[in-house]
């Protein structure tokens with residue numbers, strides 16, 4: 001039976017994906033992995049809001065989302081970025097279908113913190129039937145991080161958290177955060193090959209891990225399980241598979257370090 005890999009492609013890298021990134025993606029497909037992609041688009045949303053003179057602000061790493069902000073976020077995520085990425089994959093000869101997390105009941109959510117964040121969702125359930133149908137027929141689902149409430153309101157969802165919820169729900173064996181750095185960097189700006197949750201915690205406390213890397217490592221740690229034992233931070237600007245091994249930072253459970 002083929003295994004599933006979820007790639008979360010960050011807004012920081014979605015316009016800079018390299019040829020070697022797509023070669024690595026092809027290696028996964030040739031090795032019979034089912035692939036799905038969840039993308040972000042934070043920088044594009046910020047730029048569009050600026051162009052329209054709509055104020056944008058973050059609270060605990062998530063965008064405060066008013067009705068006006070949501071309208072632009074949906075336009076940028078489900079329109080601009082989703083179509084850009086789907087088209088790019090098709091140009092590389094891959095079969096891809098773009099959809100929003102709010103389609104086909106894929107992501108159901110409740111308000112995360114209505115008072116401070118407004119229209120931002122916390123995923124409460126994932127209906128994987130649409131994406132399974134696509135993957136079973138050889139398509140890569142490309143998913144924008146939007147969700148729907150039980151009363152059919154659309155909510156904005158942090159893409160790292162949306163990807164983690166989907167990876168968990170589909171029982172993905174591998175989960176890759178594709179971003180604009182080659183992995184988690186230490187205090188000397190060197191890529192850390194392997195890191196455990198306690199080391200991550202200490203790097204956050206020492207402010208070595210900051211900003212957009214925080215939701216990534218938190219989602220990574222939450223996804224690690226007996227099924228999903230391979231969670232990595234990799235770069236979209238270079239190959240993430242070289243000589244049959246993955247390049248980047250692998251997030252591992254404490255006991256794996258002791259036994260390796």
Ligand SMILES: Nc1ncnc2c1ncn2[C@@H]1O[C@H](COP(=O)(O)OP(=O)(O)O)[C@@H](O)[C@H]1O
Pocket residue numbers: 009010011012013040042178179180181183184185186208209210211212213214
């Ligand atoms: N220790 C760290 N190692 C690598 N990147 C880090 C670290 N701490 C903070 N970052 C920042 O996290 C960024 C990636 O997060 P983000 O910009 O949110 O990406 P994405 O759009 O891919 O989700 C990097 O460009 C870097 O500036």
Ligand SMILES: CC(=O)N[C@@H](CCC(=O)OP(=O)(O)O)C(=O)O
Pocket residue numbers: 009010011012039040041042043045061062063073120121145156157158159160212
């Ligand atoms: C609630 C919330 O913060 N949503 C994010 C969704 C996009 C995202 O997460 O994009 P990146 O992966 O590029 O950061 C936002 O509005 O920016």
